[in-house]
Amino acid sequence: PPPALPNVEEDLIPPENFAIVAPGVYRSGFPMRKNFPFMETLRLKTILTLVLEEYPEANLKWCQDQDIQFMQFGIPGNKEPFDNIPEEVICAALVQILDKRNHPLLIHCNKGKHRTGCLVGCIRRIQSWSLTSIFDEYRRFSNPKSRAVDQQFIDLFQLSKVWEQVLSTEG
């Protein structure tokens, strides 16, 4: 007879808006305790957050227990009116994401829609995706609240700054 069916663990709960961006790069909303069992299956090496506020003690402790390095590139999450998204913060985050020694890596903000959407849009720029395809993906995550300021940021973002930092000698 065939071996027994694999035992079904209790349900694993990915964080809100979880998805795979690229091999070794994940995105989501803010991880909560109930998401920890699922996140352990990812064998993360790095958590990169875009939230500005102080990180919750429970999450920091979990990172230490899991031997996961914690990186914070804080960006204000406020909505319109038009406020500029700090280009140098996104650039610094991209440099860490491009460094495979930090993979597997999870990018998250609060909902996993806007700040994370901006950063992933810049990753797609680096991957030479067409702008239309980048915006389709951005809207899929940010619907129904897509923001023109985010899409404009992705469109105007200068990749040369990222390469300069990645290639800079004192790197």
Add this chain to the structure above:
Amino acid sequence: PPPALPNVEEDLIPPENFAIVAPGVYRSGFPMRKNFPFMETLRLKTILTLVLEEYPEANLKWCQDQDIQFMQFGIPGNKEPFDNIPEEVICAALVQILDKRNHPLLIHCNKGKHRTGCLVGCIRRIQSWSLTSIFDEYRRFSNPKSRAVDQQFIDLFQLSKVWEQVLSTEG
């Protein structure tokens, strides 16, 4: 001075609703000629389609040129009224998706929303995701046209049938 900036190829255009489901497993809408350059970056081994109609000659030729095996598990794409999604077809497709010798593999239907959404929902069942998380992902791709019949199919799908086929001796 740092080496020259990497040359920026013309834009790569992923097929509509393209995403990574799991390492080596992708999903999308129907690939078109303009998507071929992007798809070549995936180094696919298998294309698994859920469309019922005859596959376009140009796409078949491209598969042959790329040495990609072509699998068709046709499912009618019609909408309500309630029609049952053929469980044994989804089951047969899952058996091929679970076989890593077929990876990297692209799953597609027409829009990459409903039939593909059902199949990916069953993959998440196999990965023990909670139903809420499975439906969140399903809706993110099928919005604004999410279908209760798809979500019910995912909920009621019996994994034991897949395991029986995978483990069956004459496999």
